[in-house]
Amino acid sequence: MAIQRTGARLRPIGKIRSIIKKRSQAPKLGSEGAPDAWLEVSPFAAQGLDGLLAGGDIIVITWLHRARRSVLRVHPRSDRRRPLTGVFATRSPDRPNPLGLHRVTVRRVAKNRLRIGPIEVLDGTPVIDIKPVLSGLQDF
């Protein structure tokens, strides 16, 4: 099947430097008391930052490298009183392709580093992509 041949390999463009060192310290959502962090962009990709300015919002896509990729159903928010739900109907990090989606504000641009936040991911989390939030665009 064509779909099986696609298995593209991700090339991280950078990583997060955060004070959050353990999963137990991480809020489930950025809006739930998460700190600011540094997004360090690798030299090979630094040119891709041209035009990003402090004050704007961006969408950061991360690779949640501690997640379990074989999980298809979870209790939402790890609350066992809530019924098992398909991972595509939840924001669980456990899922076949554990991409994290984070809308954050750019606080500062310092060469190939962005100060961003709030963001709930662990120190060392790989960053896969950055997209601008476009005003007037209904999608985000």
Next chain:
Amino acid sequence: MAIQRTGARLRPIGKIRSIIKKRSQAPKLGSEGAPDAWLEVSPFAAQGLDGLLAGGDIIVITWLHRARRSVLRVHPRSDRRRPLTGVFATRSPDRPNPLGLHRVTVRRVAKNRLRIGPIEVLDGTPVIDIKPVLSGLQDF
């Protein structure tokens, strides 16, 4: 460097079935007159759909398999009068990891297929992840 070892391989969870067959037919954004399409989820991942309902909005993450991964700066919207800009400050499909981000409405759920739209991607585009839009969540 730790970052280089991460290169995770994506496993598509499905693909888009659309009337858009050529890149020249695709609007640049879903809000610019894009059609509805089918999202066919592969049997291995179908259980992950449990709990998704017609009428809600979801975020579909695709792999834009025709994109050029070596591009770091583009003219926004392919308009050569606009200055070269870093890809992370644009929604260009050309970027190191060509993930597409699409907020769409679920029109219908039919077993392992979702009727969704509007969405601007080509027929056959691999789907990598699906996330719910959470009301009350500020990120999307």
